[in-house]
Amino acid sequence: MKLHIAVALAGMAFTGIALAGPTEDLARTCNACHGVNGVSVGPSMPSIGGLPEAHLKNVMLQWKTDERYSATMGRHFKGYTEAELSALATYYSKLPYVPTVQKADDKIMAKGKEATDRCETCHGATGGEPDDAETPKLNGQWAQYLELELMKYRNDAVKMPHKKMRNNAKKLADEDVAAVAEFYAAQPK
Amino acid sequence: MSFNRRDFIKTVASTSVIVPLAACAAPSGGKSGSGKARLVVVGGGFGGATAAKYLKMMDAGLDVTLVERNKQFVSCPLSNEVISGHGKYEGLLAGYDGLMKRGVNVVFDDATAVDPASKSVKLKSGTSLKYDFLVLSPGIDFNYAGIEGYSEALANTTHPHAYKAGPQTLALKKQLEGMKDGQTFVITVPPGPFRCPPGPYERASQVANYFKHHGMNKSKVIIADANDSFSKKGLFEQAWKRHYPGMIEWVAGAAGGKVVKFDAKTNTASSDFNDYKGDVVNIIPPHHAGMIAKSTGLTNDKGWCSVDMLTMESTVHKDIYVVGDSTVHGELPVYGAPKSAHMANTQAKVAVGAIIAKINGVPAPEPFFVNTCYSIAETDWGFSVVHIYRAKEGKLVYDTKAGGISPVNMADESALKMQRKLESEYCIGWFKNIMADAFA
Numbered sequence: 001m002k003l004h005i006a007v008a009l010a011g012m013a014f015t016g017i018a019l020a021g022p023t024e025d026l027a028r029t030c031n032a033c034h035g036v037n038g039v040s041v042g043p044s045m046p047s048i049g050g051l052p053e054a055h056l057k058n059v060m061l062q063w064k065t066d067e068r069y070s071a072t073m074g075r076h077f078k079g080y081t082e083a084e085l086s087a088l089a090t091y092y093s094k095l096p097y098v099p100t101v102q103k104a105d106d107k108i109m110a111k112g113k114e115a116t117d118r119c120e121t122c123h124g125a126t127g128g129e130p131d132d133a134e135t136p137k138l139n140g141q142w143a144q145y146l147e148l149e150l151m152k153y154r155n156d157a158v159k160m161p162h163k164k165m166r167n168n169a170k171k172l173a174d175e176d177v178a179a180v181a182e183f184y185a186a187q188p189k
Numbered sequence: 190m191s192f193n194r195r196d197f198i199k200t201v202a203s204t205s206v207i208v209p210l211a212a213c214a215a216p217s218g219g220k221s222g223s224g225k226a227r228l229v230v231v232g233g234g235f236g237g238a239t240a241a242k243y244l245k246m247m248d249a250g251l252d253v254t255l256v257e258r259n260k261q262f263v264s265c266p267l268s269n270e271v272i273s274g275h276g277k278y279e280g281l282l283a284g285y286d287g288l289m290k291r292g293v294n295v296v297f298d299d300a301t302a303v304d305p306a307s308k309s310v311k312l313k314s315g316t317s318l319k320y321d322f323l324v325l326s327p328g329i330d331f332n333y334a335g336i337e338g339y340s341e342a343l344a345n346t347t348h349p350h351a352y353k354a355g356p357q358t359l360a361l362k363k364q365l366e367g368m369k370d371g372q373t374f375v376i377t378v379p380p381g382p383f384r385c386p387p388g389p390y391e392r393a394s395q396v397a398n399y400f401k402h403h404g405m406n407k408s409k410v411i412i413a414d415a416n417d418s419f420s421k422k423g424l425f426e427q428a429w430k431r432h433y434p435g436m437i438e439w440v441a442g443a444a445g446g447k448v449v450k451f452d453a454k455t456n457t458a459s460s461d462f463n464d465y466k467g468d469v470v471n472i473i474p475p476h477h478a479g480m481i482a483k484s485t486g487l488t489n490d491k492g493w494c495s496v497d498m499l500t501m502e503s504t505v506h507k508d509i510y511v512v513g514d515s516t517v518h519g520e521l522p523v524y525g526a527p528k529s530a531h532m533a534n535t536q537a538k539v540a541v542g543a544i545i546a547k548i549n550g551v552p553a554p555e556p557f558f559v560n561t562c563y564s565i566a567e568t569d570w571g572f573s574v575v576h577i578y579r580a581k582e583g584k585l586v587y588d589t590k591a592g593g594i595s596p597v598n599m600a601d602e603s604a605l606k607m608q609r610k611l612e613s614e615y616c617i618g619w620f621k622n623i624m625a626d627a628f629a
């Protein structure tokens with residue numbers, strides 16, 4: 001028995017994720033859509049590794065209880081307990097945030113910068129310095145994902161509970177939405 | 190292997206006993222399989238490639254060999270969109286360099302026999318591979334005899350089924366492109382279970398889409414179905430009504446849709462009641478588990494491999510794990526356990542978890558199975574079905590509070606359009622990530 005424990009600990013130290021417990025086993029299923037370690041390689045799907053814990057918990061629990069609109073995710077999360085979702089939020093928040101820097105041309109960058117003036121107080125100038133733990137990072141997030149997310153906030157027919165964010169999204173001019181998304185997506189930090 | 194893992198473990202073991210046990214959740218931890226367990230994976234598709242990758246990712250010391258007959262993998266997901274011209278064939282391809290870089294020994298060969306007694310896999314080239322644990326993910330093979338008059342030779346020449354993506358995908362695309370307005374495209378659907386339950390209906394949508402956008406409004410798609418219902422039926426029918434009114438006709442099995450015969454000369458598929466004559470006839474023949482699973486004796490009387498629902502280990506031979514399309518996963522209804530790339534992915538990870546636990550002499554961890562099948566019926570018109578399974582009292586249960594199909598109706602038209610647009614985009618994002626999850 002003693003030997004078994006020692007060996008188990010050694011393996012843990014060396015092999016990292018091998019048999020690391022239910023949260024990681026569950027997180028492995030997310031990789032099919034969000035990438036290994038929550039770093040997505042599909043532009044419509046968000047990277048989720050390294051997002052703030054409070055934000056992750058908010059969205060995941062709101063989906064479970066149907067307080068928040070989603071196209072797909074809500075149907076997944078009704079299958080997990082609150083404790084499981086909280087543990088997942090903690091797990092992903094501890095992974096490094098890996099921005100995927102997507103270059104955009106100067107004109108779009110200038111347009112994006114101007115249109116994100118009112119966003120700065122909460123998201124920081126580049127989307128990389130959120131002012132509180134409930135605000136996600138936007139820098140190096142996939143532009144397409146951000147644009148689709150803004151589309152949700154701008155549509156009053158679906159539930160998006162964060163009123164201030166919704167009001168801000170609705171104030172954007174139609175033609176600025178894509179530029180805003182590309183502006184944040186281009187930021188390394 | 191330049192580094193002696195066992196010595197390392199001894200060293201670490203003797204110095205790390207001060208770490209409190211509580212710091213790692215039981216049954217956490219695992220000794221490395223280095224120099225111990227030999228893993229062989231047969232089939233480098235969605236199930237097999239994912240299994241090989243995760244075996245290496247979860248224990249770099251394992252000796253993992255992947256046997257795959259083709260140097261290039263061609264994805265079935267999104268192949269219907271290639272047929273209609275919305276996607277590029279190149280986008281369906283993946284190679285095995287990513288797995289090689291991870292240290293998987295990739296052997297391009299055909300596995301011709303498995304001997305569970307001596308635990309070895311025979312290859313066409315003559316070599317033989319010994320294994321401690323075998324993962325089989327050979328996908329499906331076809332029972333051509335199920336449709337009198339249809340054959341593999343026809344499939345490879347004039348009448349592609351295109352239900353394994355590859356040259357047949359391009360052949361069917363070419364046939365579609367050769368059609369004229371007013372002509373008919375017939376799709377015949379075999380009795381379930383078949384791979385990708387929504388696949389034939391997504392294909393019908395994509396064919397109609399091609400007609401619509403090429404001024405062929407008098408052309409028709411007829412689906413002659415051996416079954417009496419189908420996956421995401423309400424969603425497909427809504428899409429057809431909105432986007433292709435009058436263009437797609439579905440004939441249920443009970444209404445004479447079950448095709449049993451095909452005459453290639455007259456291009457006529459027949460059930461016991463009806464004849465379906467088309468200008469293009471796309472026969473999807475009945476399937477069974479991949480041949481290698483069958484010849485190993487792992488299949489039941491219906492031609493599928495039954496597995497322990499919680500570990501994916503074969504119920505016939507121990508230390509053989511079967512994942513992907515070849516399996517019947519528990520006693521779930523046909524549409525409750527779809528044969529999808531996403532299922533193959535999630536099953537592969539569960540099998541890997543169970544195998545590594547076994548190597549380490551600990552109980553298999555709680556398995557998590559998730560499935561999502563997206564379909565695209567028209568540009569900006571996608572939808573999905575989600576399945577979440579939980580292990581309850583040693584059985585796999587489909588959680589009916591979770592999962593289900595995308596909403597068919599929504600109170601607001603703009604919300605409905607947004608929902609469909611989002612899922613058509615998420616479908617592509619899913620595809621990129623799941624391909625990377627298997628091959629990168």
Ligand SMILES: Cc1cc2nc3c(=O)[nH]c(=O)nc-3n(C[C@H](O)[C@H](O)[C@H](O)COP(=O)(O)OP(=O)(O)OC[C@H]3O[C@@H](n4cnc5c(N)ncnc54)[C@H](O)[C@@H]3O)c2cc1C
Binds near residue numbers: 232
């Ligand atoms: C038109 C169509 C559309 C689809 N769309 C979707 C979709 O949108 N979403 C989704 O989730 N699923 C979809 N699917 C289903 C999906 O393709 C399958 O469920 C998935 O490929 C199953 O994975 P697998 O590993 O079991 O088999 P496969 O991916 O077919 O892999 C089997 C591999 O094993 C190899 N092999 C077999 N036997 C041997 C042998 N003896 N020796 C060596 N190599 C061997 C084969 O060459 C192949 O590479 C679709 C299927 C079709 C036909």
